[in-house]
Amino acid sequence: MHNARVLPHYLVSRYNGWRATTFAENRAWYSRLADEGQRPRAMVISCCDSRVHVTSIFGADTGEFFIHRNIANLVPPYTPDGNQHGTSATVEYAVLALKVAHLIVMGHTKCGGVAGCHAMCSGKAPDLEEDSSFIGRWMDILRPGYERISDLPEPDQVPALEREAVMISLENLMTFPFVREAVETGHLTLHGLIHDIGDGTLLQFDGPAGRFVPV
Amino acid sequence: MHNARVLPHYLVSRYNGWRATTFAENRAWYSRLADEGQRPRAMVISCCDSRVHVTSIFGADTGEFFIHRNIANLVPPYTPDGNQHGTSATVEYAVLALKVAHLIVMGHTKCGGVAGCHAMCSGKAPDLEEDSSFIGRWMDILRPGYERISDLPEPDQVPALEREAVMISLENLMTFPFVREAVETGHLTLHGLIHDIGDGTLLQFDGPAGRFVPV
Amino acid sequence: MHNARVLPHYLVSRYNGWRATTFAENRAWYSRLADEGQRPRAMVISCCDSRVHVTSIFGADTGEFFIHRNIANLVPPYTPDGNQHGTSATVEYAVLALKVAHLIVMGHTKCGGVAGCHAMCSGKAPDLEEDSSFIGRWMDILRPGYERISDLPEPDQVPALEREAVMISLENLMTFPFVREAVETGHLTLHGLIHDIGDGTLLQFDGPAGRFVPV
Amino acid sequence: MHNARVLPHYLVSRYNGWRATTFAENRAWYSRLADEGQRPRAMVISCCDSRVHVTSIFGADTGEFFIHRNIANLVPPYTPDGNQHGTSATVEYAVLALKVAHLIVMGHTKCGGVAGCHAMCSGKAPDLEEDSSFIGRWMDILRPGYERISDLPEPDQVPALEREAVMISLENLMTFPFVREAVETGHLTLHGLIHDIGDGTLLQFDGPAGRFVPV
Numbered sequence: 094m095h096n097a098r099v100l101p102h103y104l105v106s107r108y109n110g111w112r113a114t115t116f117a118e119n120r121a122w123y124s125r126l127a128d129e130g131q132r133p134r135a136m137v138i139s140c141c142d143s144r145v146h147v148t149s150i151f152g153a154d155t156g157e158f159f160i161h162r163n164i165a166n167l168v169p170p171y172t173p174d175g176n177q178h179g180t181s182a183t184v185e186y187a188v189l190a191l192k193v194a195h196l197i198v199m200g201h202t203k204c205g206g207v208a209g210c211h212a213m214c215s216g217k218a219p220d221l222e223e224d225s226s227f228i229g230r231w232m233d234i235l236r237p238g239y240e241r242i243s244d245l246p247e248p249d250q251v252p253a254l255e256r257e258a259v260m261i262s263l264e265n266l267m268t269f270p271f272v273r274e275a276v277e278t279g280h281l282t283l284h285g286l287i288h289d290i291g292d293g294t295l296l297q298f299d300g301p302a303g304r305f306v307p308v
Numbered sequence: 309m310h311n312a313r314v315l316p317h318y319l320v321s322r323y324n325g326w327r328a329t330t331f332a333e334n335r336a337w338y339s340r341l342a343d344e345g346q347r348p349r350a351m352v353i354s355c356c357d358s359r360v361h362v363t364s365i366f367g368a369d370t371g372e373f374f375i376h377r378n379i380a381n382l383v384p385p386y387t388p389d390g391n392q393h394g395t396s397a398t399v400e401y402a403v404l405a406l407k408v409a410h411l412i413v414m415g416h417t418k419c420g421g422v423a424g425c426h427a428m429c430s431g432k433a434p435d436l437e438e439d440s441s442f443i444g445r446w447m448d449i450l451r452p453g454y455e456r457i458s459d460l461p462e463p464d465q466v467p468a469l470e471r472e473a474v475m476i477s478l479e480n481l482m483t484f485p486f487v488r489e490a491v492e493t494g495h496l497t498l499h500g501l502i503h504d505i506g507d508g509t510l511l512q513f514d515g516p517a518g519r520f521v522p523v
Numbered sequence: 524m525h526n527a528r529v530l531p532h533y534l535v536s537r538y539n540g541w542r543a544t545t546f547a548e549n550r551a552w553y554s555r556l557a558d559e560g561q562r563p564r565a566m567v568i569s570c571c572d573s574r575v576h577v578t579s580i581f582g583a584d585t586g587e588f589f590i591h592r593n594i595a596n597l598v599p600p601y602t603p604d605g606n607q608h609g610t611s612a613t614v615e616y617a618v619l620a621l622k623v624a625h626l627i628v629m630g631h632t633k634c635g636g637v638a639g640c641h642a643m644c645s646g647k648a649p650d651l652e653e654d655s656s657f658i659g660r661w662m663d664i665l666r667p668g669y670e671r672i673s674d675l676p677e678p679d680q681v682p683a684l685e686r687e688a689v690m691i692s693l694e695n696l697m698t699f700p701f702v703r704e705a706v707e708t709g710h711l712t713l714h715g716l717i718h719d720i721g722d723g724t725l726l727q728f729d730g731p732a733g734r735f736v737p738v
Numbered sequence: 739m740h741n742a743r744v745l746p747h748y749l750v751s752r753y754n755g756w757r758a759t760t761f762a763e764n765r766a767w768y769s770r771l772a773d774e775g776q777r778p779r780a781m782v783i784s785c786c787d788s789r790v791h792v793t794s795i796f797g798a799d800t801g802e803f804f805i806h807r808n809i810a811n812l813v814p815p816y817t818p819d820g821n822q823h824g825t826s827a828t829v830e831y832a833v834l835a836l837k838v839a840h841l842i843v844m845g846h847t848k849c850g851g852v853a854g855c856h857a858m859c860s861g862k863a864p865d866l867e868e869d870s871s872f873i874g875r876w877m878d879i880l881r882p883g884y885e886r887i888s889d890l891p892e893p894d895q896v897p898a899l900e901r902e903a904v905m906i907s908l909e910n911l912m913t914f915p916f917v918r919e920a921v922e923t924g925h926l927t928l929h930g931l932i933h934d935i936g937d938g939t940l941l942q943f944d945g946p947a948g949r950f951v952p953v
Contacts, residue, residue, distance in 0.1 A: 098497045098514035105523050107367040107582045108510055110755015113624050115364060117509040117758075125448045127418050127506030133358040143348040143374045148361050149330060152322040152464035159358045162377040163394045164401055179378045179394045180478065182446035186379055190443075193414050195316065200329050200514050203342050205342070205405065219339055224390035226350045228405075231397035263312055282313045291342030293331040295323055300312035334746050336624035336710050337564055347562060349552055349584065367582060368754045369564065409551035495551050527908055527945035528927045531840065535953050537797040538940055544793060546938040551826045556789045557848050557936030563788040571828050573778040573804045579760060582752040589788045592807045593824045594831055605869035609824045613786050613875035616809055619849065620873075625746070633772050635835065654820035658835075661827035688903045693742055712743045720862050721772030723761040726751055729744035738750050 096305060120154065126156050133138040133159040135195035136187035138180075138262065140166045144290045145201045159187050165206030166198055166236045168262040171269045181269070188271050188281060196266065197284040202257040202291065206232060207255045216240035235261060259298060341371050350410035351393075351402035355381045359505045360416045362424030375378035377425065381413055382449045383477040386484045395518065396484070397490040403486050403496060412499040415474040417506065421447060422470045428477065430465075450476060471520060474500040475515060498520050527705075546658045549585065556586050563589040565625035566617035568692065570596045570737060574630045574720045589617050595636030596628055598692040601699045611699070616703050618711060629716040630689040636662060636721040637685045644669035645680075665691060690729060726728065741764060765799065771801050778804040783825075783907065784812045789935045803830050810851030811843055812879045813907040816914045826914070836846045838928045841911065844931040845904040851877060856873050859884035859953035876943035880906060901950060904943060946949040 115119075116123065135161040137147050147153065147160060161183040168180055177206035187193045199208075210232035221229035238257025242250050263285050265274045277283035285298030287305055296305040315323075335336065350360050351374045362368070365454040384396055402408045412441065415422075425447035427433035436444035453472025455464050478500050481487045490496035500513030502520055511520040546553065562658075563638075566589040568575050577583070577590065591613040598610055617623045625660035640662035642648035651659035668687025672680050693715050698700045715728030717735055724737040745753075761768065775901030781804040782792050792805060806828040815827055829953065832838045845852075855877035866874035868896035883902025887895050908930050911917045920926035932950055941950040 096482065096491050096498050097500045097513040098513070099548060100412075100499055100501070101584075102545055103582055106364050106523060106760075109366060109759045110563075110582065110752060111365050112508050113758035114754045115453075115751075120508070123359070123508065124336040124506050127504075127782075128420070131358045131422070141351075141374050141376045141401070143346045143371050144338070146363050146368075146370060146375075147361060149328050149370070150323060151319050152326060153361070155361065155364075155418050156358045159356050160377050161356045162375050164397050169392055169394075170451055173440040173442070175445060176391060177384055177445055177448065178392070178442050179382075179384075181440040182379050185321075186356070186420070187443045191851060192398055197315075204346075205343070205401070208496040223819060225388040227388070227540050229395050229401045230390060230392055231394055233312055235391065249459055254519065266312065284315055285312045286315070288358050289342075291339050293327050293335070297315055299314070308315055308323060330747055333626075333744060336712055339622055339710065340622065342561075347559075367748055367755065369746075372584075374574065407555065409549075409555055452947050463648075464556070489633075497548070497551055520695075520821075524929055526912065526921050527930045527943040529944070530842075530874070530929055530931070530942055530953055534796055538795060538953060541795050541797060542938050550938070553789070553938065554936050557934075560848070560850075561788045567787075571778045571781075571804050571831070572808045573801045574768070576800060577795060578791050579800075580753055580755060580756050581749050583791075585791060585794070586788050589786050590791075590807050591786050592805050594827050599824075600821055603870040605875060606821060607814055607823070607875055609812075609814075609873050609876055609880065611872040614808050616786070617870045625752075627745075633775070634830070635775070655818040657818070657823050657827040657830045660820060660822050661824055663822065679861070697741065706741050713741050713761070714745055715742045716745070719772075721769050723757050723765070723768065727745055728742040732859070738745055738755060 105305060123155065128167045130304060131156055131191070133157055133191060133193055135159070135197055136161065137197045137199060138166050138168060139161070139199040140164065140206065142201060142204065144227070145199070145288060147199060156178065156297070157248070159191055159193060164228065165210070165235065165258050166230055167203055167231070168198050168265045169234050170197070170265045175275055180253060182268065182273065184269060186193060188275055193281070196272070196284055197286060198259050198262045199286040199288060200255050201288045202252065202255060204255055204258070207235065207258055208251055210239065211251050211254050212236045215243070256287060259287060263298065280305065311415055316511055321457065323423065325448045334364045338370065346374070346406070348372055348406060348408055350374070350412055351376065351408045352412045352414060353383060354414040355379065355416055355419060355421065357416060360414070360503060362414060363510070365503065372417065374406060374408060378452065379443065379446055380473050382446065382473060382504070383413070384449050387482045388467050399484060399487065402457055403490055408496070409498055410499060411487070412501060413477045414501040414503060415470050415472050417467065417470060419470055419473070420452065421475055425450045426466050426469050427485050430458070449480070452476060453474060464488065472504060474502060525633060529673070552583065556648065561589070561621070561624055563587055563621060565589070566623045567590065567595050567627045567629060568593070568598060570594065570631055570634060571631040572631060572634065577629060577631070580718065584652055589621060589623060594658065594661055595634055595640070595665065595688050596663070596692060597688060599626070599664050600693045600695045605682050614696065614699060614702065618705055623711070625712050625714060626702070627714040627716060628689050628692045630685050631717060631718045631720050632682065632685060633720055634685055634688070637665065637688055638681055640665045640669065641681050641684050658697055664695070667691060686717060691716060693728065747949050751793070768800065776801055776804070776836070778802055778836060779840055780804070780837055781829070781838045782807065782842045782844060783808070783813060785809065785845040785846055785849060785851065787846060787849065790844070790933060791902050792844060795933065796938070804836055804838060805827055807878055809873065809909060810855070810880065810903050811845050812876070812903060813843070813910045814879050815910045829911065829914060833920055838926065840927055840929060841917070842929040842931060843904050843907045844933060846933045846935050847897065847900060848935055849900055849903070852903055854898055855880045855884065856896050856899050860888070871910065879910070882906060899933060904932060908943065
């Protein structure tokens with residue numbers, strides 16, 4: 094904490110520019126958002142990856158999306174054991190406190206976390222199997238997905254695992270009683286997406302058909 | 309999973325607009341980022357709150373920031389116990405795999421998570437004390453901060469606790485051996501910010517002085 | 524060489540200040556840039572003029588822009604004759620070695636080089652026609668632009684020639700086989716700008732429309 | 739030219755921020771600079787490298803430095819043959835038209851151009867020997883420097899060649915009659931610097947001593 098340092102100057106400069114333009118132009122709305130609280134229509138769970146900014150892709154307004162970003166956009170199964178579950182806390186807050194109408198899980202291509210999971214599950218990254226590997230233990234959430242794709246030809250496995258990361262998260266979301274109830278009573282809809290960061294395409298999961306299709 | 313639904317039309321519409329404009333204008337760069345991988349200069353840990361989008365405030369280019377967003381921008385202490393620690397995984401990935409040069413914790417005013425923590429710690433929200441409350445258990449990370457601010461006059465407590473959320477996260481970051489080492493060898497600098505969502509101001513934590521000052 | 528002198532004290536003083544502040548705040552990033560090499564997103568070709576600093580206008584981070592500055596931001600046509608072509612070397616390095624995604628030619632108002640070219644082409648500066656005039660021979664690159672603007676009313680000619688300096692450079696860039704290929708395969712986009720140094724405005728060249736428009 | 743595209747949005751955003759802050763705060767000075775012309779004290783010749791921005795290192799004000807940036811901060815010998823010599827044109831303009839009082843050649847460590855020259859001269863990059871290589875022909879300016887450092891131990895050669903790039907440019911500057919005259923009559927002083935981009939140090943060439951020393 095005593096090590097905390099001042100911001101690099103170029104960020105201060107840009108912040109000052111933002112304040113003089115974007116902020117100034119939206120002052121009334123920001124002020125209302127501060128006074129009345131947020132009321133986002135949707136929650137988005139996406140990856141920390143610097144190449145995937147959902148606010149850009151969906152032209153999001155301030156106040157529109159409640160956004161959780163973690164490694165590989167994963168949601169663990171419902172486990173109310175009194176331990177810290179940061180992702181589960183975000184889902185609980187979005188569904189019970191904010192009552193969002195949509196919950197969107199957005200995966201992406203070239204995901205480093207998914208590639209790491211594939212390496213771990215196929216025996217090529219023993220260090221990720223250690224208890225001390227936070228990345229490895231986190232990617233355990235995706236391990237059941239590896240079982241489902243390990244018979245595919247090698248070059249298809251990682252892309253298929255990226256899709257599993259979305260499908261497993263959707264499955265796990267339904268293990269949360271409050272998510273299931275909101276979905277079943279029609280208060281919440283779930284959505285699964287895959288964004289290709291190179292060619293910009295977007296696929297969505299078609300639940301009844303059980304596969305991804307272009308939006 | 310079978311419940312996954314197609315995207316609302318307004319989002320498809322905006323996505324198509326993004327693809328015809330922003331994507332088209334940046335195609336070459338996105339393609340390079342996909343082929344060569346990301347190389348972000350900084351990791352930002354901020355809140356899921358829909359009113360706080362760090363990419364806007366700092367005019368970020370795609371590829372510049374690796375962003376983790378959770379409830380109240382918290383980092384738990386280092387606990388390599390083999391359990392799932394999603395936030396710790398993001399820090400591990402940013403520092404060890406991406407070797408980011410800056411780690412910025414950005415808190416904000418009017419934080420619902422912090423307000424919940426204050427209610428819980430002051431005995432006004434017994435439900436958050438339940439084992440089954442993911443939010444409560446997550447906000448336990450901030451409990452030591454409550455001890456430090458509970459003697460303040462009532463109206464000052466929540467704003468002070470918002471600052472504690474940043475300071476405790478900075479402290480906890482230093483309990484990760486790989487963070488400490490990167491800081492001590494000069495490969496990483498830590499930064500703590502508080503963004504006021506209503507009036508747009510930005511404070512930064514001045515480590516040696518032990519307090520927040522305007523940028 | 525034996526005439527080289529120590530730096531004026533005011534520059535040493537400012538350098539020391541930079542080292543104690545900007546450098547210290549960015550040490551980790553500078554160290555990474557030194558170890559891993561640069562990976563700029565864009566090349567900018569602008570004028571040497573002391574009134575035009577592109578890093579300021581665009582809030583550039585260190586490592587973001589590869590910048591060539593010459594008189595009047597000119598690019599000569601592709602001429603692989605074994606002679607020294609400093610500007611062509613910078614374009615070759617940016618496109619083939621660094622694989623930048625954007626190439627921005629930024630002209631500006633009140634350009635001394637363009638004014639000199641106008642004087643030369645309109646017969647008012649015979650000394651610039653001499654073989655020994657490096658400026659005159661360099662400004663020959665812009666001579667075809669003079670042909671296109673010499674019928675305009677006198678006061679419009681120099682501003683029009685400043686725009687020609689950008690347009691001709693864009694045309695000449697497309698005569699480089701490696702630039703053309705990168706553009707045609709979507710790996711590179713070209714941009715033409717005019718910055719008004721007095722009133723701060725910025726125009727961009729709209730290729731399909733064939734004219735400059737405000738950004 | 740017809741391929742020219744609009745600027746990426748993040749740059750437009752940052753430009754708008756610059757206009758609302760830096761420009762607005764300096765409007766009077768920018769307006770005077772536009773009306774009265776530039777009057778820079780010094781010319782700086784530095785590299786295009788995105789990691790070396792002399793305006794940052796020396797806290798330059800708008801209007802202070804006339805800056806030429808090329809590959810490896812090289813100046814060719816005086817060759818008034820009627821061909822295009824972009825760098826010589828910048829020197830002519832700075833010394834004869836602007837009458838700058840200082841001419842600073844600033845080299846830097848980890849220079850890609852110098853490394854390429856070393857590879858070429860030591861026989862490891864035959865493609866750079868081709869007539870069609872603009873980079874190779876440009877780096878020929880530094881070839882005499884290779885002769886002077888080729889007996890050094892291998893690891894010392896590239897750093898020594900980076901210094902030669904500065905020394906040879908200073909030598910070549912003195913072959914320009916108008917530079918020599920300005921130096922000899924005391925109207926101009928020459929300076930040679932090496933900036934270490936990783937550790938931020940700055941060395942200057944001590945002419946009488948014939949070596950680089952810390953500033």
